[in-house]
Amino acid sequence: MSKIKEIIWMVKPKTTFNYISKCSKCNRKMDFYNSKKFRINANQKLVDVWLIYRCTECDTTWNIPIYDRVSPKKINPEIYKRLLANDEELAWEYSFNKDVIRNNSIQVNYENIEFDLVGEHLTEEDIINNEYDMINIYIKSQYLFDIKVLNVLKVGCDFISRSMLSRLIENGIVSGITLKEKIKDNQCITVVCNKYRNLKLKEKENLV
Numbered sequence: 001m002s003k004i005k006e007i008i009w010m011v012k013p014k015t016t017f018n019y020i021s022k023c024s025k026c027n028r029k030m031d032f033y034n035s036k037k038f039r040i041n042a043n044q045k046l047v048d049v050w051l052i053y054r055c056t057e058c059d060t061t062w063n064i065p066i067y068d069r070v071s072p073k074k075i076n077p078e079i080y081k082r083l084l085a086n087d088e089e090l091a092w093e094y095s096f097n098k099d100v101i102r103n104n105s106i107q108v109n110y111e112n113i114e115f116d117l118v119g120e121h122l123t124e125e126d127i128i129n130n131e132y133d134m135i136n137i138y139i140k141s142q143y144l145f146d147i148k149v150l151n152v153l154k155v156g157c158d159f160i161s162r163s164m165l166s167r168l169i170e171n172g173i174v175s176g177i178t179l180k181e182k183i184k185d186n187q188c189i190t191v192v193c194n195k196y197r198n199l200k201l202k203e204k205e206n207l208v
């Protein structure tokens, strides 16, 4: 039976996503940041709710629709209270909400986000010198959170580059992911340590 080590990486974004849109004042495509404030308009017993984004350059507002002409009775009372109170955590949740992003055809700046990766980070030495056949890395995140697998791996295994990951996937050393894909919550990346050791041996032989 193969010996498997299991690791959990928690991805914790330090900020919310910037959204990209043309700013009417800057007159070009700009990054907009989450102001963490909501705007609520009540009109004939129906409400509109927006999450307010602002241009990173000139602070021009861009209202992202959250609720469109709905009866307040249809909104969960607890949520409605939090909307009225500009609840910051709720503003975070909407910012990562895939329905909000998809329904409004929002272009998200995935590159600009900074995050902490909580969990055991791996060095090349950890992968070569251990008693395991493989290492399973589970990625978890508090938010529905799209970020390139490469960017997460670069932090968790800082010796891995784009070209190296490409080679590792090709050789079946890393599996469960593709190069361009974005991490899904609870995704499992498998690193086959034996194959990695062999690859390193071969590289050494070629050098000799």
Ligand SMILES: [Zn+2]
Pocket (backbone or CB within 6 Å): 023, 024, 025, 026, 027, 030, 055, 056, 057, 058, 059, 060
């Ligand atoms: Zn602007």
